[in-house]
Amino acid sequence: MPMTMIADHEVHVDDEGFMTEYDEWDEELASTLAANIGIDELTDEHWKVIRFLRADFADKGETATLRRVATVGEIPTKDLFVLFPKKPARKMAYIAGLPKPAGCI
Amino acid sequence: MTTTETAPTIVPDFGDDTEDRKIAFVCSKGTLDMAYPALIMASGALEQGVETHIFFTFWGMDMINKKTMGSLKFTPVGNTATHMPMALTPLPGMTTMATSRMRKQLEELDIPDVPTFLEHLSDMGCHLWACKMSVDMFGLTEEGMIDSLDGILNVSDFIEIIDGAQTMFI
Numbered sequence: 001m002p003m004t005m006i007a008d009h010e011v012h013v014d015d016e017g018f019m020t021e022y023d024e025w026d027e028e029l030a031s032t033l034a035a036n037i038g039i040d041e042l043t044d045e046h047w048k049v050i051r052f053l054r055a056d057f058a059d060k061g062e063t064a065t066l067r068r069v070a071t072v073g074e075i076p077t078k079d080l081f082v083l084f085p086k087k088p089a090r091k092m093a094y095i096a097g098l099p100k101p102a103g104c105i
Numbered sequence: 106m107t108t109t110e111t112a113p114t115i116v117p118d119f120g121d122d123t124e125d126r127k128i129a130f131v132c133s134k135g136t137l138d139m140a141y142p143a144l145i146m147a148s149g150a151l152e153q154g155v156e157t158h159i160f161f162t163f164w165g166m167d168m169i170n171k172k173t174m175g176s177l178k179f180t181p182v183g184n185t186a187t188h189m190p191m192a193l194t195p196l197p198g199m200t201t202m203a204t205s206r207m208r209k210q211l212e213e214l215d216i217p218d219v220p221t222f223l224e225h226l227s228d229m230g231c232h233l234w235a236c237k238m239s240v241d242m243f244g245l246t247e248e249g250m251i252d253s254l255d256g257i258l259n260v261s262d263f264i265e266i267i268d269g270a271q272t273m274f275i
Contacts, residue, residue, distance in 0.1 A: 004114050004115055005114065016115070017114070017115035017116050018117060036116045037116065037117070066152065066229070068215075070225070070228075077225060077229055078228045081229065081230060085121075086119065086154030087119050087152065090117070094117055104148065105145060105148045105216060
């Protein structure tokens with residue numbers, strides 16, 4: 001498992017760059033992760049998604065899918081495609097320091 | 106002296122620069138088990154940022170017809186993959202039983218029913234098209250079909266729209 005430096009934190013990542021250790025992430029890191037993939041500012045709407053993903057992962061042990069974010073997190077799917085363009089499921093997982101969602105829907 | 110040089114950051118490639126991937130599904134079946142493959146694959150494609158089109162034709166119209174879309178059925182008749190004795194499959198009540206079992210299995214996996222799934226796909230930006238000939242043949246109207254339908258297309262227009270798309274016929 002590679003180690004890398006993100007915002008002066010030494011963190012574990014997988015081969016693609018997704019963080020693998022839940023506890024190595026903090027909110028300061030999220031801004032750098034977002035900037036890495038072209039999201040320059042994290043708004044309150046972004047944070048609502050990220051905090052839901054973190055809490056849901058802590059509870060369920062897996063990354064929420066888009067549908068779960070919509071149905072349980074009550075954040076409309078359309079909004080997710082605006083906040084995290086094109087590939088919201090993977091982008092929001094990356095910023096939240098979580099693995100890619102494993103579920104199909 | 107401090108240095109700002111750090112180990113190189115690995116950043117996932119989300120393929121934001123590759124614009125042109127397109128995928129299309131032709132849904133021609135109106136059974137519960139044949140409705141889901143396109144819906145699930147379309148969902149995966151949309152999650153990958155791929156432009157996605159679904160064209161409903163013939164029995165596939167049942168997937169977008171408001172009268173039938175919520176009550177598609179699954180029958181074990183003639184389906185050896187159910188591993189039931191084939192002589193039993195046409196017995197009364199068998200299709201109802203098989204349908205409710207399949208619905209339960211889908212529900213347990215948190216897979217939405219067909220109308221909800223289509224709304225979800227539409228929210229993700231999926232294009233939903235109805236086949237003109239099938240609309241005429243079954244006497245359907247736009248009001249009678251799913252609200253998120255993008256339109257009614259003849260085959261020629263559909264073929265034009267999916268220029269360059271990977272296409273699957275189901």
